[in-house]
Amino acid sequence: xxxxxxxxxxxxxxxxxxxxxxxxxxxxxDPMTKAGYVLxxxxxxxxxxxxxxxxxWREGADTGEPPIDLxxxxxxxxxxxxxxALLQELLDYVRISPDPQHPGxxxxxMLNDIREMRTLGDVLxxxxxxxxxxxx
Numbered sequence: 001x002x003x004x005x006x007x008x009x010x011x012x013x014x015x016x017x018x019x020x021x022x023x024x025x026x027x028x029x030d031p032m033t034k035a036g037y038v039l040x041x042x043x044x045x046x047x048x049x050x051x052x053x054x055x056x057w058r059e060g061a062d063t064g065e066p067p068i069d070l071x072x073x074x075x076x077x078x079x080x081x082x083x084x085a086l087l088q089e090l091l092d093y094v095r096i097s098p099d100p101q102h103p104g105x106x107x108x109x110m111l112n113d114i115r116e117m118r119t120l121g122d123v124l125x126x127x128x129x130x131x132x133x134x135x136x
Contacts, residue, residue, distance in 0.1 A: 010130045012122055018115035021100035026126045027093045034131060037086065044082035045074060054133055061125070068121030090127055 007028040014022045029037070038050055047053050053074065060070040075083055095106040096113050114120050 008130060010126045012126050014116070014119040014122065016116045016118040019119040022113070022119070023097040023100070023103050023106075024109075024119075024123050024126070025095045025097070025106060026123065026130050027095065029090075029093055029131045037090070038132070040082070040086055044079045044086060046077060046079070057128065057133060061129075066118070066121065068117055071121055071124055087124070090124070093127060093131075094123055 009028065010026045012024050012026070014020055014024065042050055042053075045053070057070060057074070060073070091109050094109045096109050097103045097106045098113060099105065114123065
């Protein structure tokens with residue numbers, strides 16, 4: 001079995017601009033790594049409560065607010081360098097099927113695979129939902 005076979009996953013298909021048709025598979029993060037992300041994000045985002053942050057994300061998702069807007073609101077006032085590094089690390093848990101003609105062929109995400117901010121927001125929101133919101 002591969003890592004992809006054993007982990008919970010979520011797959012989204014991009015619909016915007018240059019990313020249209022690309023499929024992104026978000027992988028489950030192991031509990032120890034996830035705990036480290038929570039601690040580091042809380043510190044970088046300067047939030048008092050992880051639960052309050054999750055509640056805010058859920059409320060925004062329920063109202064249909066665009067994912068990138070939710071993410072940008074969350075990042076206001078955060079330590080930009082730390083958040084950037086954490087987001088890059090989180091994207092290690094995303095695989096891509098770049099060719100819509102061959103959706104079963106996937107690989108690790110590379111720096112230029114995501115070309116649209118909307119797609120980045122959708123992928124990050126899927127990561128958060130699978131790994132952080134679903135458990136709270």
